[in-house]
Amino acid sequence: MAPEIVVHRPSPSGGRRVTVGTAILGLAHDDRDLIEFLRRAGLEDAEALVLGDSKLIHWRGGRAHEYEAA
Template identity: 45%
Template sequence: MDNLTQHPHIVVHAPALDGSRRVTEGDVTLGLASHLDDVVEILRLADLDRVEVEESDLIEWQGGGPEDWPGLTEHEDA
């Protein structure tokens, strides 16, 4: 059975204080992402690797889109 025919609802939650974002499917936490590549890997491990992470309607991005990772700011070295 194809997982995509069930139309999973994936949520990438708003960034936490450390910049990480929780990834859930329904009430189940799939993982914690610190970068877009982490979201891709979390979905691959959940057998949802055919989902286009940046363009899919199956993914709800809360608190910013796939390009928003506040923990990945450049460090200002004096």
């Protein structure tokens, strides 16, 4: 079973915290950051995960692919 990938709600200053399981990968400001975090975490084909309609990524507290605070 793959670890849960969570892109958390946008922070007030912009960007979204990214976690895989219990590990915090960083603060993503765009899809490129998210792809790089997932690649560094060893997830294969991170670009396809992010840009496709992957059910492995859980976008919380905001719309997918939006990184600015509302």
